[in-house]
Amino acid sequence: MGRSEFRIAGAGGQGVVTAGRILAEAAILSGSEAIHSQVYGPQSRGGASRSDVVIATEQIGYPLAEQIDLLVALSGEACSRYHPELMEHGRLVADSRCAPTSLGVRDHQFPIVDTARSISGGHLVSGVVALGVLQALTGAVEADALDRAVADRVPSRHLDMNLKALRAGARLVTGGVG
Template sequence: MASRFEVCLAGQGGQGLILAGLILAEAAVLDGKNATMTQSYGAEQRGGASHSEVIISDGDIDYPRVLKTDLLVALSQEAFDNFHHEVKKEGIILTDSHLVEKKSGDGLIALPIVETAKGAAGSGAASNMVALGLIAGLTKIVSCKALHKAIDARSPRGTQRSNRWAFKAGFDLAKTISPKAKRKA
């Protein structure tokens, strides 16, 4: 069976994690890979649990939902609590050090994602872009070139520059992580 890389981006509605999943999947397709993206959310526009799942593979993707997570991005305590046990032993759990207070486990990486977004883009709303930068920095599942293109294409007018800065800040932040913690990189 062709190898699958399974990503779960989970948090609260309004954090932009469904958009981040979409950008990640579009970047994978730009890289010439196969990708699927599904989303799960409540009826509300903001707030409430929300997550997206992205599967990336060189071969066909049949089951489009996460079975064993390679990379979890959890931007709320609820998201961490719900999804961390589905992560592979050698997988990565990426959380925000402030939003997720109670956290432990193999492969845990806690970073100030929201603060980094505020610093780089002037708004915590760009946390999803920081997360994408971290994904690019921590793994090799998609190329930076493809992510740049996908982010530019999906950024509403006026946010392209700040989204690029936030992405770069996330990518640079990943360099501060010890190679051991990067695991599957």
């Protein structure tokens, strides 16, 4: 792996910035270099929000994403805005509520937000469910590093819920029993 770029995009409050940060920290724990950048709007709630994570085996020069390898879109707006920007090699993972204009053979749709709601009662852990999906699809970071990064980042009283969200995300891909 030379350089891989991941984008998790959704709405403010879905935890996409936290998810990107966890992914970057997991990459570092896995022995890689990583950079996390974020884009969000001026609103404190709602609005579009996104995390970009660049992971590389060597020191990263340009810190921002240019050619996304995997886009996880958690909202219709994120999907319609960023899906067209994907290059030929880029893959889309869209939440089931999104309506992408096209879905290639390597693209997927999963009920990420609904899975988050079933676990937390809200959409707050959507980003962590997305991380479970991302990890199961790509193996971008080591699985135990991802667990550790989640544990380092989320409040301890919410750790069980977040680990459950991570596992549930992975099972959306592998099809295991919930």
